[in-house]
Amino acid sequence: MNMSGSLQKEDIKSLVEGLNFAQKVDRSMELIHEAYDKFGEKLVVANSLGKDSMAVWHLARRVSPDIRGFIVTTRHKPRETVEFMQEIVSLYPAIRVFKSDDPIPDDLYKTNPNRCCDILKVKPTRQAIEEMHVECWVTGLRCTEGQTRTDFQENEERDQGLVKLNPILIWYEREIWQYLALHQVPVNPLYAKGYRSLGCEPCTAISSGPDERAGRWVGTSKAGGECGMHTRPLKVDYEI
Ligand code: SF4
Numbered sequence: 001m002n003m004s005g006s007l008q009k010e011d012i013k014s015l016v017e018g019l020n021f022a023q024k025v026d027r028s029m030e031l032i033h034e035a036y037d038k039f040g041e042k043l044v045v046a047n048s049l050g051k052d053s054m055a056v057w058h059l060a061r062r063v064s065p066d067i068r069g070f071i072v073t074t075r076h077k078p079r080e081t082v083e084f085m086q087e088i089v090s091l092y093p094a095i096r097v098f099k100s101d102d103p104i105p106d107d108l109y110k111t112n113p114n115r116c117c118d119i120l121k122v123k124p125t126r127q128a129i130e131e132m133h134v135e136c137w138v139t140g141l142r143c144t145e146g147q148t149r150t151d152f153q154e155n156e157e158r159d160q161g162l163v164k165l166n167p168i169l170i171w172y173e174r175e176i177w178q179y180l181a182l183h184q185v186p187v188n189p190l191y192a193k194g195y196r197s198l199g200c201e202p203c204t205a206i207s208s209g210p211d212e213r214a215g216r217w218v219g220t221s222k223a224g225g226e227c228g229m230h231t232r233p234l235k236v237d238y239e240i
Contacts, residue, residue, distance in 0.1 A: 006153050012143060016170045021178055025059075028167040031154055032063045035136050035165050042135035043165075045069040046125070046229075047095060049081055049088065049188055050198045052140030055176050056168055057092075058185045060138060069095040070128040072229070074120040076109065076200035084188045091186075096132065098124035109202050113220055117227040118240045120200075125229050129162065136163040141230060142176075143169050145197070146213035148226050159235035173212055199227070 007015075019027065036043050045060045047053040047069045060067045069092065071085060089095050100123050108116040129137060143149050156164045168176070173196070180187055190198055194206040197213045203222075207215030213224045 006155065009151070012153075012170060016144060016172070019170065021175050024168075024171055024175060025179065027170070028056075028059050029063060031165060031167040032060050032138065035138070035155075035163070036060075036063055036067065039136040039163070041066070041068065042133055043067060043138060044128075044132050044134045044136070045138040046128075046140075047071050047088070048140065048198070049085055050140065051176050051180060051187055051191065052142060052168060052171075054140075054185050054187060055171075055179050056138060056140040058179075058183055059167065067094070068132065070132060071095055071097045072121055072124045072128065073097055073099050074200055075099075075101075076120070076202055078190060078198075078201040078204075080189045081198065084186075087186070096128065098128045100124045109200065110220075113203065113217055113222045114228070117222075118232070122228045122232050122234070123240050126234050129234055135161065136165055138165045138167060139230070140168060141166045142171055142173075144172050144212075146211045146224055148213070148224065152230070159233050162235050164230075 045057055045067060047057050049071060057069060071089070073082070073085060077085075085097070089097060100120050102119050102123070104116065104119055105111070128134070141149060141152055143152055152166055152169060154166050154169045156166070158164065179185070188198055195204065195215065196207060197216055198204060199216055203217050205215040205218045211224060217223050217225055
């Protein structure tokens with residue numbers, strides 16, 4: 001089965017609604033398998049330490065325990081996430097951590113959150129991709145997460161020479177939890193407090209309702225939005 005072609009929005013919707021949990025797991029494994037056959041060690045998993053990333057990391061390790069990963073962390077991550085990161089990195093030494101120590105105003109997340117995300121998140125992501133010689137990065141992005149995530153594909157090439165694979169694009173939130181529970185995958189303790197989408201401490205709130213990302217950047221122009229890792233160019237040389 002070759003699943004690298006692009007799908008129409010309606011096709012993605014029918015996969016989201018039409019496949020059952022087990023079929024989605026098989027499809028995700030197949031997508032990672034195909035990409036790993038093609039890219040080998042140049043395929044790397046991005047791990048944000050959220051539930052979706054942990055599911056993708058587990059799926060990828062089932063495809064091959066040799067697959068590497070990277071985490072982008074920031075000075076504003078909650079204590080629980082930092083502790084969870086330390087636990088995960090000691091469990092999986094194949095995961096490298098990237099962080100920007102650039103001097104920026106302490107309140108940049110308030111005055112200019114886009115700039116803050118560019119410096120603290122997009123820049124170290126670009127660094128990870130360059131230093132790890134990545135040609136295919138694998139993410140935990142899902143099209144059912146919220147209004148900003150409905151236009152993505154399972155396979156994308158927004159940057160020339162860099163494929164982005166979103167192998168769980170069509171999973172529902174509950175299917176992530178189903179997978180994590182069935183495989184006893186460790187999860188960030190912040191979920192037990194009611195968070196549904198995790199980010200930096202000042203920009204993340206507990207939320208309810210249909211939009212899973214509604215607790216991100218509440219009260220700013222970026223509300224429910226994106227940090228830029230999925231929307232900004234990662235390979236072309238542009239100034240951050
Ligand atoms: S999520 Fe908030 S604190 Fe974190 S990098 Fe973006 S704006 Fe800055």
